[in-house]
Amino acid sequence: MKRLLPLFLLLGCSEAKPKEFHLDRELKPYYEDFLLEAKKRNHAVETERLGFVSLVSGERYLGKCIYGEGVLVNKSKTQMDPCTLRVVIFHELGHCLLDLPHNDEPGAVHIMQKKFEPSCAIYLYLWEELLDELFEPNTR
Ligand SMILES: [Zn+2]
DSSP states (O other), rough: GGGGHHHHHHHOOOOOOOOOOOGGGGGGHHHHHHHHHHHHTOOOGGGGGEEEEEEEEEEESSEEETTTTEEEEEEETTTTTHHHHHHHHHHHHHHHHHHOOOEEEEOOTTTOOOOOOOSSSSHOOOHHHHHHTTTTGGGG
């Protein structure tokens, strides 16, 4: 038992080191908008879960959430289109920060649907409704 004591002391004294957060400049407005929309709807978001929101290129996905780590957004697939970036970032943060699964309800548009709509404009047209749905769990 004596041998375990130093280990307990060590664990008790060590503080969790805050993650360094990397946010690509081009993605900053969308990330900040997500936090703002969450706040407007009284949805608490644990941003410390994320280590990065970064651009990548050459991958097959539009975006990707790596749970507990961060969000990757594909520069080449999104072609840096503002509408696409917005939807992709909100979708991936929906996974990474809101723990949301996909919602593939037929005939409906959702931020959390797996397949991206052929025209991004449909999301913007429905944006406020889509956001209410995305942040719904804590607003009811
Ligand atoms: Zn997804």
